[in-house]
Amino acid sequence: MAKGARASSIKANHVALKTKVFGPVETARTERLSAKLLALAQAPRPSAQKDVTMDVEDAAAPAPLKSALKATKQADDMEVDKDTTQAPASSKPSSGRIEKKRSARSRSSGIVFPKYKNGKKVGTKSKKSGFFPYKPFLPGLAEYEALGSGLGAPPKAPFDKVIFMVVDALRSDFVFSDESAFTFTQSLISNGAAMPFTAHATSPTITMPRVKAITTGSIPSFLDVILNFAESDTTSSLAAQDTWLAQMKAKGSGKLVMYGDDTWLKLFPDTFDRADGTSSFFVADFTEVDNNVTRHVPEELRNNDWNTMVLHYLGMDHIGHKAGPRRLNSIPQAKEMDGIVKQMYTAIESQKHLANTLLVLCGDHGMNDAGNHGGSAPGETSPALVIMSPKLKKISAGLESPIAPGDEFQFYDTIEQSDIAPTLAGLLGFPVPKNNLGNFIHDFLPFWSSADDQLHILLSNAKQILNVVTAAFSVSLFEGEGPQDCQNPSSDIERLGCDWKLITAQLAQSRKKPGHNDPLLGDLIKWSKQAQGIMSSTASNYDMTKLYAGQAIGMLSITLSVLSVAPVLGKSWVFTGIILLYSVMMFASSYVEEEHNFWYWAASGWIAVLIFKTARNSLTTSFSCVVVLAGLRLTRRWNQTGQKFAGEPDIARTFLAEHTTLLWALVFAMYMWNCYSLTSTGFPHLPRSIAKGASQLVVVMAAAFKVAFTHEDAPELLDWTANKVAELTTGFSLVTRARGVFIGIALALAQTIGAEYMSGFRRHRFATTRTIHNLLVLFLITQSRATNIPLIMIFSAQFHLLHNLDLNLAEVTITSLLFQYMSFFAFGGTNSISSVDLSSAYNGVSGYNIVAVGILTFVSNWTGPIFWTSATTIMLLRLRASGEKNVLRNYIALQTVFAAAGLVFVMAACTELRTHLFIWTVFSPKYLYSMAWSIGQHLGMNIGLGSLLFWLGTY
Template identity: 30%
Template sequence: MKLSSSVFSALCLIIELLGIALFLRGFFPLPIKSSLSSKSKSSDLPAEPVLGSSPNSTRVPPPLFNRVVIVLIDALREDFVYGPSGKRFMPYTRNLVESGSSHSFTAKARPPTVTMPRIKALTTGSIPGFIDVVMNLNSQALLEDNLLWQAKNAGKRIIFYGDDTWVRLFPKHFLEYDGTTSFFVSDYTEVDNNVTRHLDSTLKRDDWDVLILHYLGLDHIGHISGPHSSLIGPKLHEMDDVIKKIHTSVITTEAEGTLPNLLVLCGDHGMSETGSHGGSSEPEVNTPLVLISPAFPMKEGMGEPGVVEQVDLTPTLALALALPISQNSVGRLIPAVFQKASVREQLRYLHINGHQLSNLLRDSNPSFHKEDGYEQFRMAEKAHGSWMKLYVEGNTSEVLSNMAKKVLKQYLEALQAMSAALSKQLGKYDMYSMMVGMSLILQILVLLLLAMPEALSGAACVDVPLATTFLSLPFYLLVLLGSSVHVLVCTSSEASCYFCSLPWLLAFVAIIFSSALFCSLVAMAARRSLCKVDNKQPKTSSSEWTLSELDILLLIGTLGHTLSLASSSFVEEEHQTWYFLLNTLCLAVFQDVCRKYFREKRRSGEEEEENLLLPSTVEEKGASFSPVAELGVSADSEKWLALATPLLTLTCCRMLRSLNQTGVQWAHLPDLSHWLNSGDHKVFLSLLSVLSLLLIFLLVQRHCSLVSKIALALGLLGVYSYRAAVGSVLFPWQHSAQPMSKGTGEAHFVYVFVLGILFTGVKDLLRSQVMSSVVDGRRLKSRGLWEVYSGMVLLVALLLRAHNLPTLACCLLIQTLMAQFIWKRLHYDAAQTTIMHYWFGQAFFYFQGNSNNIATVDISVGFVGLESYVEAPAVFLTAFSTYAGPLLWACHLVCYLSSERDRAVSLGHSSYCFALLRSIPAVFYVVLVTALRYHLFIWSVFSPKLLYEAMHTLVTTAVCLFFTFMDQDRTRRP
């Protein structure tokens, strides 16, 4: 089967994408589920263990609290309450913590520290899998057993105000609710006022049992300006007032004869030093948990708050309200809360919790008998039974209380061991699916590598002997082998396996395809080695083909970057790798430029014995109808511009590097974007934006048609007014402080122009197909491509934050200069140019402020110009703006390469290079992650990177398809 290089690489990437998807499905473990499909009921509760035949009760111990108010403050970091800022801004709460009747803890949130998984963890008590992050934007009703369902089932009346994620997770659970959307990150007052406005009337009423308040403002402030912003103080004050209000009206004033009330103050996750969250750094996972109730003893002075898991709140609340613990909870109760209960009740609480955990352990782990915790729990249960016997008999001696203490200790240890064992269970992988996905992508990588000589040849055609393999015997043997392995694995394994749960036809097709691929790989390898043995001709030619310094650098850089992914630090600080490589690349290019121009000078000046004039220095005239047109510079100034280009690039890169600090180790260092966004420097930010937009216009408009030029200018004006409307930059004639709007109108205005320019570009591309004159058609096609490119630039300008506009301007500047003076003048071939574009794209991905951490994805982009959350455009816009750098560079590569007249096959070569450049790290990383799946940092460092790699492969596939379309209509042309 003969395929052109571009089609071949696009197909390879698509198959690779499927393989990665299968791998991901197997890699991200599903959360632990109890085997019971129903929810816990009070009747399922275990009886109190009693030895002998005395009557034992199965009743739940009585509730400890009457009403519960849960105040959940999004992104409430531990030090906002316990640290110095707590002392300063939350005096009332701090007073309660230090000397009130309260218990305070540091609750550890599990990564991913994103709101929805945290809400799920708090209500179900289980630890949601990492994949919940991906589903974060798409929350649906929570079907698992959870605390709210239990409360509702027990007839408790629940009122909720706050983040509408809750309303979507728990539809019909609330007596009364008011959801506020959490996606307009720039709004941090309205969201909280919408919650607080109900508070007074609700607190006066007594027709509710549970009140949940979820405040979002603090999180939004964190996203806007970080944890040390001046906005944090007033917000914490506001929260303190809320606590004070609730405390005075609900907690302290209670009627005689009823149970005390409980106020829970907690955070769902913390906030990193840059103000975002999602990772697993200390400030992100440490949240305060304060339980306030008159039932607790008064505290004297504040000690170090104890450390608990966030999920421990669930069984604690459930037991304190006399509700069944939800089935999948892995938490253990907080003993301090139950101190006032009688010894018998305390033991009973522990027994119920232990029973639930042991059930869960039994369901999720086939070898549960060997677990220490299970054994300990059985022992404790027995000891509990003998204690009960003594107790029922009326023994009140010292022995009894000593024994009770011992049982209590045993229970606590058992709970801890079982909870830990269950948490560890979360690292279970679906190895079979992972292996199948991995073998598929490994085969693709080998295929790509084997096809290298053909794909980069002048014909740019790859011959994959797929058809002939269908007639070979090994193929059928492999299919048989594969099917039998599949049947064997699927029938024997007890754990759920995704690949087995696929329809058998699909699995069979996958097996056939994989075996065929394997056979054709062997055939290709054999052909290659035979070729080498048969004629010595290619061998001599290959020895003539030498690598220049630049080639060596590109090769070492690609391989070195791939290998560096094995280290968690290098994954965290991947931007450093790219910046470093990019700098070295610029210096190498600079050396090439120097070599070219100074050699020439020497030749004309002094006479030297060696007249090694590179053949490439012969200037070609007439190759001038490219979109990268001549700027009309003389030969001398051209030389100096060419010499200055790498240096200018280096300077730009250095400046962009200090614009956004990313990564982990140095992320807290002050950077330019914080300085620009700090409010006092709005004028600078506005000036910088204006300059960047002007530069963008000047650089992009050169090759556009007149209509597109006007549209582009208006669009960029719209971008500025959009930024002014959202309040990030100043508008010159805007004097009165207008209220912040969402800027929907302005954004729509820009969208219209983006679509208009894209439409013009596509129209030009289509018209170039039917053009009779080849030269005209080519020119039209170049213009069309450039217009598509400028449409993308306009969209990126709209989506990037104001402080990132210089990134875009520098990107365009470097592209223009490099295309003009470096790539063309130094006659780099398509492969070299592609690798350079890829490196630049990667570096710009990090210049934008991205990192390998989920937290840096700017989801507010998904709401530019939208009134409410609409999934498809939001996901598209977020992905587009995140990968703006790589996409723009790839798009520029298409424009640049199709402007080169004499390089008919360059698009094919470059799309092949793209596929290879993406496959090598992706495949290596997948294999690596499989090997490191029990690594300590697998969830915090490697998994997010895996998602990024998968997403990047998706983006590259889209780019390759674009390349293929562009290449296709070139081949159709004679």
Template identity: 40%
Template sequence: MQTCKRSCSILIVLLAAQFIGLGLFSKGFFPYKASLPGFSTIEEHPKLPNGDKAAPLVPKFDRLVFMLVDALRSDFVFGENSDMNFVKNLIENHHAVPYTAIATAPTVTLPRIKALTTGSVPNFLDAILNIAESDTSSSLLSQDNWLVQIKKAGNKSISFFGDDTWIKLFPGVFNTTDGTTSFFATDTVEVDLNVTRNVKPQLSKPDWDVLIFHYLGLDHVGHSGGPHSPLMRPKQKEMDDVVKIIYDTIIDQDTQRMQANKNAKPTLFILCGDHGMNEVGNHGGASIGEITTAFVFMSSKFNTVKHVHDKMSKNHDPPSFRYYKVVNQVDVVPTLSYLFGVPIPKNNLGKVMLDLLVDTNEFEKLRVMQLNAHQLSGILQNTWISFDCNPNITLQSGKNCDQDADDVKTRLQCLYWLSYYYHAMALNSIDANYISNASFFYDKFISESSSYISSSFSDYDVGSMYWGLLFMGFASVCFVIVLVNQNARRRKQIRNREKYNKLQFLSYLGTFGLCITMFSSSFIEEEHQFWYFWIQTMWFGFIIYSFRSSKFVHDQILALLSACQMILIRIIRIWNQTGQKYAGEIDLRFYFNTSHVYYMWILFFCSMLILTTMTLREILVTRLIQGKNILQIVLQLISVLIIIFIAFSITKYKLEIDGGSILFPDIFSWIIMIVPITLPVMLARMIYATIGASLVLISLLTILQSKLRNTQGEQNFFDNHVYSLM
């Protein structure tokens, strides 16, 4: 009893150390990101660098349609295999301005929406909040964003339809909403139809100002079957049809509005993605496919202007996914702010896309860059109190500063001074060289400031992380020592100590190796590769042990079985490429599906028959013959029926999606009579609920039955398990 109390006390202390370490590490890994409070106002805009009063901002557009297609990777729009032909025709005919937009990690929906609306750089804590559907702590009502700015500026109406994450982020902002949940990843149809049904009715209303549509189906197709799924191109065609409906409607409406009212301005239509996807269809990290998205700006204003966004050479590296001019995803925020005549959000890190300013002169472009630079200087002043946000350009020292200084603050301050200096000189003398220099230094200041602030917001608190690792490492080492001491006592009760010691050593070694791999995200993504290696190593260890054993006949059979297991695991490894890095490579499954289709189907039918037969044999022969309880027998029979239904449902689903209904029409017709409708989502829920409940009840009844037969034996059973856990 005393030993048990001491062990429990030690475990409690070690557990507390683990939690302390985890807290310290989390504090360092999720750093606090200081943001400027409040909202930008027109009154905060600076005067022109020469001291003159600037003209008020004039909106370039009256209305906005913001269509966000979840996981819209750049090649899904611009690639040769894309089925978004209408969008590509608009680009080729210079009626739309395309960009390749780069998103930053984490590439999940909630952080990307924050980036697209506030212009800030979210961190990985936002990725965690993205999973919590009920979370309300991530609301953006208190953070400056272009939605609130547009709504305040002209009392415009904003309506939203699609992923309900927007509704949680902007409560009370939208006049009309129709949200859909994003966590039923197998739904690739209804989740988009619920959005599309609102398109025509909303566009037909005479008083709409801003419409936001967030489509989820393409992302769900990626999660279900990857970017090369048979459903991907039809989904692209569906999105392309929606774009055509919106574009044709707003062009007709703009023509009528501007004929009726000479002061009316056109509508801006933006098609974009929040992130991309990798070759498996997943996203969240920073691989090239996950961070590369498409941006397309469409409007009647662009119809008469030929843009310079020519497609990159066809010889460019396809995995780069870079087709047109590359911009940062957050660049849309200051661009939208200027195009609609509202202040740039305070925490924006983007840069205005000057290519979209098609009807502005050079001085207006300089004013745009000045406002962009002034907004970024406010963030820098929050970092360095002495940073000069309103430089006095009459001071000649500004022209002679060190623009190549190693100190970041000195360099950025110099670039800002030079921007103001040449801008003021351009206003006073209207010299092309001054205009060019001012544009150059503004661009350099904005780019370097944005890069520096982004990296500083992503910096980790390394000290806290080290202390956290120290606490967790200390607790882990102490726990291993306690476990070894406990097992040393148990070894005295085990007869075959030699075999026990070797198996125990291999188990400890494998656990230790797995823990080491957890320090690398690449190893975590490819964890199955570790298990492939370690399982093979274990089987090889059994083969070596069997040849050294004195029980020759019995252990040689074990060696043969181990060798067969190694061969089977090797076949499994090359059968289907999984994980993140090698999912797109050719595997044995692809070879069978393309070159030996009938052999593939024979293997499938044989596998289903063998697995189903083995499962039914386990339930009917091994279990049912031992059970005498009526409830247990009924549950086992229910399990049998469910297993048969699942086998037929999986077979029907496989025949439907892989063309088996054409190759084997008789088999498909026969299965339809048994399983008329296949609903994968409902089927999965039924499997989890029914099978899980049945197995739990069977296990409970078995334990109760054993306990009634041998109370003392059952007590020893629980004692041994509790002791092994300690």
């Protein structure tokens, strides 16, 4: 489907639901990094300009600049090849220009096959390290270079201090729209004291890679999504990279201070002379995380010993994750942020030591209308950027504010987030960071009235980008006296080389006629933007040997696995058809985005097959299948996912949000069902009264926790009854309540398994497995959002009906496979990073524990598949009791064939489509999800948990 249609649909959905959509609680920051010293920042370097302050002249922008900007207006909107960017076959990285990080290996795991575990593990590891290589970088700190052509020392900088204020998830409309509470900031835009932009943030839109882009000017690797969770992986640090922070520290004109999100302290260890990091794990806190930052501001504004102050506020992001951007709390939060801007701007105006201070307000990323981020939706990639100073009034007459967006979330001029680094370099007087791909924002060129100074700024920026380009491609493409061989360039990079040769010739010619730089200024701006586009999308850093080696090993593993289960596989054309259809679907971006439709239709079609099969024998069983089919239709509308209908009205976010009494009636009904199941079949070794009391106690504790959690998370979902329950159960923290529930479930599991072991596994094996299943269901309910709990009741009813059908092994396997995937999407899952639900990742956790948080995160996102893994085990036990042999082995083998085929074909799609426009926004996230499905769900749940439950039922 067309991307334009997608965007229009999403825009309509935003308007329709802007007051109704609420999102899950999500921890604002999962980026846990480890880093070493920023030694290079301390290294002395020659300074070409000692006096970095100046008074801006009253003169308006010179005519040459106006002419150049007018001539390059179309260049601002130019597009690089949208499908592929290919390097010439002969191009190779220049020797000695790039230092690759090889100090740490990429972590990987493989799919476990019954007989061929190691082969698949090697294949996955090879593919992962080849497809997600560590990005090369130019080491060391940049220094001013002699530009020649009569250009002297770098021009004086208009500022010597910077206050860099990051408001996490500050979407552009939060500042610029007519509904914004940033009234003071808008007044600065109107009177010319502030210049506004929409700063485009590339995917992945999470804090750590966005901070990398802002500080280095480079385009971070998608591997940063994985490295967010690897605390010991030092490759995510910026200790050895050139950044504008390192340049400001190397200037030696003042200290660096930082307050807010401790991601900055992880990325830049020992860079800041004063710092107070704020943990961002618990998003229920709207105020304390920001008060911890603001309390330092008045004192620092009085200090005169710093040249850089970084502030990173988390409250706005926390509110978004709680209930979306339209929550009532967002208005007071925006007013608070605007008040802090006013406080700092007023100090700049009134205090002499701050007269040459530049104030920058920006978001690291935006958010979608569910309050999440990480993907590439317009709201996620459109943070605001406002650069403020009283000096700007001399070069700007002001702009209308507030305004309506030109397109979705596009206010004023749109720049790349990486453009911030070279712009700060010019305004603050230091060399552009070595790995920068950003462009100096030409709106600030009027600060320098001299055409030669403007040329110096743009040429320095262009030459620095040229160093990055020649490090990735052949230097010879950009060398030479003239464009004699540029009649028919065969690729974008050759065309870029030809354009640079023209600029070089033009530069030499312009120096013969001083003051005639206007065409050259425009050409430099155009060339830099073109180079930025090519380098941002180029695919020159893949290790093709590893890619194809991983692919070959994976295909070998599939072949061997299919051979091991050929007799069973040959009897089920449906299972084979599912594998083939799913594998082919992975090569189409639209099908990957809308994958949920495949599983809904496949599950519905399969139940229809069962209806026709059972109709010959019993109308009762056929009716059971019809009920299961009706349940599927209901689950399909529970959570709208994908791209085409994202944000459309659904049951969970619109209907139940408006009918809270019905919601809690369903929630309490699920708890009562679980309690009844436990009391009727649970704890067979205990006296009836004790078993009943224990079951009721643990279920009541779980229900009380869920009510209290929702009261803190989304109080608008509570009805009168739930509010009363919340009031009656006050007094304990959520962490304590969650721990109580988990301990109760753990003790019940220990008693059940221990009593069965003491009896020799002879009397109540099937009842024991049922009890474990019901306790697992209670745990899954605890890890689910309140609006999704009724889904588990639907799944339980479907399981009860399917369990009574006379299904063979292949049919049980197909049913389990289809319902595992169907339930994942029914709970709101997608193939986008932004849909990862971390609302229950910290239940019972008072501090960061990567193992505990990782397990809880997986369980809360794979609740549906885990339920069907446990339910399938009970169905397999029934098959074994009927006399069928090798039940578990053949079931795991069939599931392994699908898991292996799915992962290998996703790998193949990523390899073949590595130059596709959506490789990083569609296919790469899908590959990460495929690894989670293969390692977490297949290896951990189907094989690990399923085998354990089966063993307990058959020992």
